[in-house]
Amino acid sequence: MIIIKLVSGAQMGQIDRYTIEELGIDGVVLMEQAGRRVTEEILAEYSALEKVVVLAGKGNNGGDGFIISRLLEQEGIAVQTFLVGNKDEITGDAWVNLEILERLDDQVTEVTTAADVENLPSDLKQADLIVDAMLGTGIKGKLRGLFPNIIDLVNEVNTEVTAVDIPSGVEADSGIVREMAVQAQQTVTFALPKLGLLLYPGAKFVGQLKVVDIGIPKQAIAQQEIETNLITADLATKLLPLRDDDSHKGNYGKLLLVAGSTGMTGAAVLTARASLKMGAGLVTVGIPSSVNPILETKLTEAMTYPLAETRDGSLDVGAIEQVEKLMSSRDVLAIGPGLTTTGEVTTVVNKLLTKIEEPVVVDADGLNVIDDLEILKEREAATILTPHPGEMSRLLEQPIKEIEVNRVAVAREFAVEYGVILVLKGSRTVIATPTGEVYINYSGNSALATGGSGDVLTGLITSLVGQDLAPVDASIIAVYLHGLAAEIGSEELTKYSLVPSDLIDYLPQAIKAIEN
């Protein structure tokens, strides 16, 4: 599948409603399929189950749980079903399934008091598997009642857990976990992955994720406008530009990278090397003149251009005209890595953002010195901003925490408001476009959490924009490959020892993995 849509809990609810009310597929039928699919996944994963505990909540997630209890019993497995709540509070499709279970004489034990909770641990410990069907997409706000205690118990015992749809405690829209959530080894989710299963911190609780079809027709999904997509290997493959044998360097972009300063030449080197390794045609690094000799020795294929500098070795306003002149024969500009924020850098960056008519990628210090976001709106060519949450926090003058818990919304709103491609870095990098489309990246690992990995990403994006890719497509491939190179590289080097220059060395293997 090339594009995988990611849904919020509310969108999934709408799709359900449409399927049931407009298409006339009964909710009980959907629930039956849901329960059956989870049961199949459980049986496929665990071959020798003897005892299973199903923990059910009062909503439809619990309804799925009742079906799973019934189907596992039919397989000859001893199932204990606990309902967190009173039976007389159960309604609708969940009630239908509770009734069936009772008619079959399969016991459902109510857990309604602290004393009931105290009785749970021995059963939880003795079980081969716990099925978490307490809270699904319907969770709202802080965990209430007995849930915090029960979730604690589930997490304390050693028994493996399969979560139904989403681990209880994780919010489907955001991945927010208010105080705690069930730590699952496996999560079986219905129809489409929920955002909260991919975004942190929720993602930590999911274990292995399986997305199963429960018979929701694709028309019901199509009728929802879903603008949030998962970046898959297939999508990266589809977007990767082909290289024609009958081509020359002019076909692959002329890049100008304005980066580096005294003490930070490494940033310029990483950006340049990454852009070359991604296939750029011609790369020029514009760098404060006194550090130019360093770049000359560190870079072989890239050209360098000494730019006007102040006494402290950072850019001087004289660089504005030099960059403008260079850009008259270049296709794309990247500005920011290792520039520092001192002296005249602010003026240089802000002036260039208004003057340069080619696509611009702004990163690191380039982002830190933007003094008026309005200039972004004025730009006609594409602007790609690649902040990490700290830089985003500065751009928006909002606490990092608010950005972290709201990555998708923050990125989308910013991209739409300022007409830019926003690449909000972090585990699960979010790419947002001026039209409000969002792409979430799943590749990568903690090896990327080190100074310099952002410089590599900037090089990759700039390189692909130079190769004439649409800025959003360039960002998608770059972010995906960057993460994949980290995954491949850390297999050999470990997540501790993989450094950004290694990322560049592993890029060819990442490209190979997605090449057709």
Ligand SMILES: NC(=O)C1=CN([C@@H]2O[C@H](COP(=O)(O)OP(=O)(O)OC[C@H]3O[C@@H](n4cnc5c(N)ncnc54)[C@H](O)[C@@H]3O)[C@@H](O)[C@H]2O)[C@H](O)CC1
């Ligand atoms: N996606 C599908 O096509 C299908 C999904 N199914 C399952 O249905 C749930 C969603 O069911 P819903 O009834 O809307 O909500 P929940 O069961 O998740 O929870 C409602 C239940 O929980 C209580 N509650 C809510 N928040 C809290 C809280 N913070 N603390 C304590 N209690 C809370 C609330 O009062 C209700 O009692 C979906 O995930 C799927 O598993 C269908 O089975 C098939 C189709």
Ligand SMILES: [K+]
């Ligand atoms: K659940």
